Amino acid sequence: MPELSPVLEAIDRDFDNSLDRLFELLRIKSISTDPAFKADCRTAAEWLAKDLKSIGFDAGVRDTEGHPMVVGHHDGPSPDAPHVLFYGHYDVQPVDPLSLWHDDPFDPAVKEVNGVRVITGRGSSDDKGQLMTFVEACRAYKAAHGAMPCRITVLFEGEEESGSPSLHPFLEANADELKADFAMVCDTGMWDAETPAITTGLRGLVGEEITIHAADRDLHSGVYGGAAANPIRILAKILADMHDETGRVTIPGFYDGVEETPEQIKQSWNKLGMTAEKFLGEIGLSIPSGETGRSVLELVWARPTAEFNGISGGYEGDGFKTVIASKASAKVSFRLVHKQDPEKIRAAFRAFVEARLPADCRVEFQKHGSGPAIQLAFDSPMVTSAKSALSDEWGKPAQVIAMGGSIPIVGDFQSKLGMDSLLVGFGLDDDRIHSPNEKYNISSFHKGQRSWARILDAIAS
Ligand code: BES
Ligand code: ZN
Numbered sequence: 001m002p003e004l005s006p007v008l009e010a011i012d013r014d015f016d017n018s019l020d021r022l023f024e025l026l027r028i029k030s031i032s033t034d035p036a037f038k039a040d041c042r043t044a045a046e047w048l049a050k051d052l053k054s055i056g057f058d059a060g061v062r063d064t065e066g067h068p069m070v071v072g073h074h075d076g077p078s079p080d081a082p083h084v085l086f087y088g089h090y091d092v093q094p095v096d097p098l099s100l101w102h103d104d105p106f107d108p109a110v111k112e113v114n115g116v117r118v119i120t121g122r123g124s125s126d127d128k129g130q131l132m133t134f135v136e137a138c139r140a141y142k143a144a145h146g147a148m149p150c151r152i153t154v155l156f157e158g159e160e161e162s163g164s165p166s167l168h169p170f171l172e173a174n175a176d177e178l179k180a181d182f183a184m185v186c187d188t189g190m191w192d193a194e195t196p197a198i199t200t201g202l203r204g205l206v207g208e209e210i211t212i213h214a215a216d217r218d219l220h221s222g223v224y225g226g227a228a229a230n231p232i233r234i235l236a237k238i239l240a241d242m243h244d245e246t247g248r249v250t251i252p253g254f255y256d257g258v259e260e261t262p263e264q265i266k267q268s269w270n271k272l273g274m275t276a277e278k279f280l281g282e283i284g285l286s287i288p289s290g291e292t293g294r295s296v297l298e299l300v301w302a303r304p305t306a307e308f309n310g311i312s313g314g315y316e317g318d319g320f321k322t323v324i325a326s327k328a329s330a331k332v333s334f335r336l337v338h339k340q341d342p343e344k345i346r347a348a349f350r351a352f353v354e355a356r357l358p359a360d361c362r363v364e365f366q367k368h369g370s371g372p373a374i375q376l377a378f379d380s381p382m383v384t385s386a387k388s389a390l391s392d393e394w395g396k397p398a399q400v401i402a403m404g405g406s407i408p409i410v411g412d413f414q415s416k417l418g419m420d421s422l423l424v425g426f427g428l429d430d431d432r433i434h435s436p437n438e439k440y441n442i443s444s445f446h447k448g449q450r451s452w453a454r455i456l457d458a459i460a461s
Pocket of ligand 2: 127369
């Protein structure tokens with residue numbers, strides 16, 4: 001059993017260098033959803049493979065139909081030592097609107113914001129900063145002991161932010177190589193800046209883009225207005241019809257497989273002391289907008305949603321143009337809970353749209369990523385060990401919580417590789433992930449590395 005304290009000392013000693021390495025990775029513009037950044041995604045994968053090799057991993061970049069994977073293996077102290085698969089993603093979300101950033105999103109820096117030292121830049125929290133906490137913990141083991149505490153396989157993908165389309169088949173094709181005793185993922189958050197957390201529930205997701213087509217060209221809205229169908233009006237009506245006045249989604253069958261949160265769980269969430277004022281106050285709001293009569297934690301952790309993530313059509317430039325567009329489109333996503341079936345939801349949504357379409361108009365659907373909701377055991381030996389490791393590092397008991405975001409591949413780890421996952425992350429609600437001015441607290445990056453070292457130590461023993 002390699003000792004833990006020299007590993008923690010190595011992390012502390014090397015912290016500034018670990019920041020420099022993270023900065024190198026953050027400078028790479030690996031925006032997976034925009035084809036203009038395809039080469040940057042490969043550069044990020046190559047950077048990671050090289051970094052893993054530098055600490056003794058047998059690592060390489062593996063091509064897929066989309067952005068490449070990075071896979072690396074490292075021996076443990078013995079062939080029968082525990083084997084973990086660590087997963088993270090090197091892709092990041094687009095940065096628009098760029099004008100709202102205070103600093104260049106791809107020129108990271110350490111800054112003080114409201115008295116807290118943070119790393120700025122796109123991906124600093126989601127997920128480059130997070131995945132590097134694990135890599136740095138491995139590096140520190142190597143520096144302190146010349147070895148890893150257990151067998152480790154690392155898997156990084158570049159399409160998580162687009163629903164992991166290439167990873168689903170890649171997992172199947174490489175199941176033997178990737179299967180481990182369990183998976184570890186660093187892509188979730190803490191309860192608050194001082195309190196670590198293990199996430200045992202995540203919502204699922206279905207992404208759909210719809211385009212309503214009407215006339216065969218853009219029209220003068222005086223010459224044709226009143227007679228010709230307006231696709232923006234049709235689209236707006238369809239979207240507006242998707243919720244009733246109590247905030248429930250009206251698509252038939254949408255709630256199939258959704259269960260009521262057990263009273264006992266609701267009470268344990270209430271004890272966490274989160275209020276609508278606190279949760280929404282941080283983002284400049286105060287009134288919960290979802291289903292009425294439910295707490296904000298229940299709304300984001302245990303209820304499904306339909307959200308509109310983008311909408312376009314007609315004249316969007318400066319000034320004014322009296323036009324009836326030929327088409328209008330929207331990007332719609334559904335967050336799923338419990339046993340909701342992603343493909344059934346997709347089909348129900350399509351039927352809902354088609355039923356509202358005038359006979360002389362047409363709709364086009366474009367499928368985006370999907371994955372079911374995740375529920376993991378909250379009393380497994382792995383959770384118990386991780387809980388005490390985290391509590392030791394942060395000096396406060398770790399909370400076991402759910403989160404509203406989605407990590408599509410975690411479902412496949414369970415269904416395709418028969419592996420449970422341990423979801424531990426150091427992100428915070430105010431990290432502004434997916435928004436302008438993303439940041440990662442220095443304390444998350446530093447104590448995150450130390451936390452993984454402790455978790456690996458606990459697993460190995
Ligand atoms: N790291 C997030 C997921 C997350 C966020 C989990 C906050 C827990 C708390 C992840 O990178 C992400 O944003 N996933 C996307 C997936 C989607 C595009 C398929 C999401 O949740 O929108
Ligand atoms: Zn992420």
